[in-house]
Amino acid sequence: MSTVAACAALALIAAGGTAEKRSGYQDASPETRAMQDDDASNPGFLWVQQGEALWSQRAGSAAHSCADCHGDAAVTMRGAAARYPVYDTKLARPVTLAQRIEQCRVERQGAAPLKPDSDTLLALTAYVGLQSRGMPMQVAKDGPAQPFYEAGRALFTQRQGQLNLSCAQCHDGRAGQRLGGSIVPEGHPNGYPEYRLEWQAMGSLERRIRNCMIGVRAEPFADDSLDLMALELYLGARAHGLAVETPAVRP
Numbered sequence: 001m002s003t004v005a006a007c008a009a010l011a012l013i014a015a016g017g018t019a020e021k022r023s024g025y026q027d028a029s030p031e032t033r034a035m036q037d038d039d040a041s042n043p044g045f046l047w048v049q050q051g052e053a054l055w056s057q058r059a060g061s062a063a064h065s066c067a068d069c070h071g072d073a074a075v076t077m078r079g080a081a082a083r084y085p086v087y088d089t090k091l092a093r094p095v096t097l098a099q100r101i102e103q104c105r106v107e108r109q110g111a112a113p114l115k116p117d118s119d120t121l122l123a124l125t126a127y128v129g130l131q132s133r134g135m136p137m138q139v140a141k142d143g144p145a146q147p148f149y150e151a152g153r154a155l156f157t158q159r160q161g162q163l164n165l166s167c168a169q170c171h172d173g174r175a176g177q178r179l180g181g182s183i184v185p186e187g188h189p190n191g192y193p194e195y196r197l198e199w200q201a202m203g204s205l206e207r208r209i210r211n212c213m214i215g216v217r218a219e220p221f222a223d224d225s226l227d228l229m230a231l232e233l234y235l236g237a238r239a240h241g242l243a244v245e246t247p248a249v250r251p
Helices: 002-008 031-039 045-055 066-070 097-109 117-132 143-157 167-171 205-216 226-240
Strands: 086-088 093-095 194-196 201-203
Touching: 045 066, 045 117, 066 097, 086 143, 093 097, 093 143, 093 226, 097 167, 143 167, 143 226, 194 205, 205 226
Parallel strands: none
Antiparallel strands: 086 093, 194 201
16 A cells, blocks of 8 residues: 555544644654755756756747746746645646646747646756745635635535545645655645655656546546646645745655
8 A cells, every 4th residue: 555545544534733834844853854955966966957957948939938028037936836826817726836837838939838746847847946945835725716715725625536535634634744754745736846755756746636636536637627736726735834845846
């Protein structure tokens, strides 16, 4: 049984609570924290370096680069990742940072869209995310985003799959307790895209959510699902105040 599925099964036993918000970094082993803390040892920086190169690389029929429009990412992208997902007025729905990058590629550069969780998209997202490292998460949940936030909160507590379990049963009810020697995290998304040791690769929050859903034997959300966007918006707002850690390293 996977860690996610085992966590979900144990969640049926009891429900507890956590007194304060904790990043998954605090629950990781000293070795994993040391890997994240050292940029030279953090494997996520392989993707960051690729993203930095892509930032200045011209692409698409317009032959424009990200830098042509946005200039120095360290200046213009500072704080951007801390605000995503955000409500997009044109689309009338929330969009993630990766989806905003895709919008720019298709609409501004005239480039072909990238596959979700492709190394290129992860690299660009990680590079932009790095510019907000250390800044507090501040995803807006009011105004036009509020219905999506409420829908995401409902999904977080809704039992799903053959195991009939919710996200909240693990990440609220059992957070901070041990499972197979590891601490159950609160499930905050402040480090994505992140390098996961179990994947031996960089991955998105969408990938992690799909893993959780498969763990409880539920049908995973489609990449463009409004439910997925609502859940991500809720998770981002739920992590309010936690520092952005992109690229985080997790077990």
